[in-house]
Amino acid sequence: MNDLHFPTRRTLLLGGLALLAGCDHQPRASFKGVDLADATYSGAFRLQDPQGHERTIADYRGRVVLLHFGFTQCPDACPTALARAAQMRHLLGKDGELVQVLFVTLDPERDTPQMLKEYTAAFDPSFIPLWGDPQTTKATADNFKVFYRKVPTGSSYTMDHSLLSYAFDPRGHLRVALRHNMAAEDCAHDLRQLLA
Numbered sequence: 001m002n003d004l005h006f007p008t009r010r011t012l013l014l015g016g017l018a019l020l021a022g023c024d025h026q027p028r029a030s031f032k033g034v035d036l037a038d039a040t041y042s043g044a045f046r047l048q049d050p051q052g053h054e055r056t057i058a059d060y061r062g063r064v065v066l067l068h069f070g071f072t073q074c075p076d077a078c079p080t081a082l083a084r085a086a087q088m089r090h091l092l093g094k095d096g097e098l099v100q101v102l103f104v105t106l107d108p109e110r111d112t113p114q115m116l117k118e119y120t121a122a123f124d125p126s127f128i129p130l131w132g133d134p135q136t137t138k139a140t141a142d143n144f145k146v147f148y149r150k151v152p153t154g155s156s157y158t159m160d161h162s163l164l165s166y167a168f169d170p171r172g173h174l175r176v177a178l179r180h181n182m183a184a185e186d187c188a189h190d191l192r193q194l195l196a
Helices: 009-024 077-091 092-099 112-122 132-143 183-196
Strands: 064-070 099-105 128-130 148-153 156-161 165-168 175-177
Touching: 064 077, 064 183, 077 092, 077 099, 077 183, 092 099, 092 183, 099 112, 112 128, 128 156, 165 183, 175 183
Parallel strands: 064 099, 099 128
Antiparallel strands: 064 165, 148 156, 165 175
């Protein structure tokens, strides 16, 4: 018989495998923030919550996690980022309950767990602050390529630090970085992509 009309078993097998591979392919999300799919971020953390429990990204599987680095005495950038995070959750409606916001202090010397808890609760009671000793804080910041440093101010100091917020999908994969100047609506768009 003519092979042009009757494909061989090998042809059928290869075609079937190609079809299966195509079914597994997920279209790439279209983010308004920085797509981290090809980035070399580790995105790992192992930090303490205010109750002293160790937390990792695995604790939040099934939820989109939005993680921000900052400090409680931050004059503007951190309050702006946390207020925007609260607005994002509101914009997502019912799906906002599937978003867990984490705030990692870059100033563990001054930010006590109780202070962190009160600070984040002022924006949204569901926000969870995380804390580590200075060495753990540095290692965690390095995993996200976060820059921070003390800046002397009179008899005290403030902190310079990166202004990105990081979003993980419900499987715990780091997917997108949200720029500080992005509108809450654009950030909510990106979180919807992760929830889809």
